[in-house]
Amino acid sequence: xxxxxxxxxxxxxxxxxxxxxxxxxxxxxxxxxxxxxxxxxxxxxxxxxxxxxxxxxxxxxxxxxxxxxxxxxxxxxxxxxxxxxxxxxxxxxxxxxxxxxxxxxxxxxxxxxxxxxxxxxxxxxxxxxxxxxxxxxxxxxxxxxxxxxxxxxxxxxxxxxxxxxxxxxxxxxxxxxxxxxxxxxxxxxxxxxxxxxxxxxxxxxxxxxxxxxxxxxxxxxxxxxxxxxxxxxxxx
Numbered sequence: 001x002x003x004x005x006x007x008x009x010x011x012x013x014x015x016x017x018x019x020x021x022x023x024x025x026x027x028x029x030x031x032x033x034x035x036x037x038x039x040x041x042x043x044x045x046x047x048x049x050x051x052x053x054x055x056x057x058x059x060x061x062x063x064x065x066x067x068x069x070x071x072x073x074x075x076x077x078x079x080x081x082x083x084x085x086x087x088x089x090x091x092x093x094x095x096x097x098x099x100x101x102x103x104x105x106x107x108x109x110x111x112x113x114x115x116x117x118x119x120x121x122x123x124x125x126x127x128x129x130x131x132x133x134x135x136x137x138x139x140x141x142x143x144x145x146x147x148x149x150x151x152x153x154x155x156x157x158x159x160x161x162x163x164x165x166x167x168x169x170x171x172x173x174x175x176x177x178x179x180x181x182x183x184x185x186x187x188x189x190x191x192x193x194x195x196x197x198x199x200x201x202x203x204x205x206x207x208x209x210x211x212x213x214x215x216x217x218x219x220x221x222x223x224x225x226x227x228x229x230x231x232x233x234x235x236x
Contacts, residue, residue: 035069
């Protein structure tokens with residue numbers, strides 16, 4: 001039994017615990033300018049990920065740094081497409097200049113949810129990825145038709161679960177606006193192990209958010225628990 005363990009990185013500037021997290025995970029998702037990050041932070045995370053042997057993905061967002069990419073802002077299709085091409089394309093170029101290879105794309109925040117509920121957004125994301133690099137894999141949630149849309153366009157997909165987010169009975173995430181949306185400590189570890197062992201729901205990759213105050217400690221505990229349960233941690 002195995003699971004890919006991923007974290008969202010490059011989101012907190014000098015305060016980011018990125019190096020410590022990269023020692024614990026098998027994949028990372030690098031903020032590429034929409035909600036956080038810039039060329040300097042992208043390059044720094046890429047270099048550290050190479051040192052740790054961690055797979056690297058782009059973590060594009062709605063262009064909304066004020067709202068950290070978590071607000072449903074209205075954008076016309078052309079503007080969103082151009083933003084996604086720029087974000088993912090910039091990280092692809094940085095990886096190439098560092099002798100690294102991007103492996104996947106995981107939308108961030110509101111865009112992640114839009115992709116799951118709106119086939120037109122899912123199709124746009126798939127098309128942008130295909131135009132930039134058809135070898136990339138698209139990460140997304142356990143709900144919605146996004147995976148079918150992506151596969152219909154010839155993209156590989158991986159289903160993602162969250163150790164540190166609470167799920168509703170229908171398999172969607174509890175909104176961050178609600179007080180019990182986040183899980184911590186043993187509750188997050190227990191959920192992460194359950195998901196990694198087959199759920200429900202079934203997943204391919206397990207995320208711990210890198211912007212939490214307890215991100216490193218939680219990831220250490222989760223990694224240890226996964227290994228103790230006979231679950232190998234390896235990239236998708």
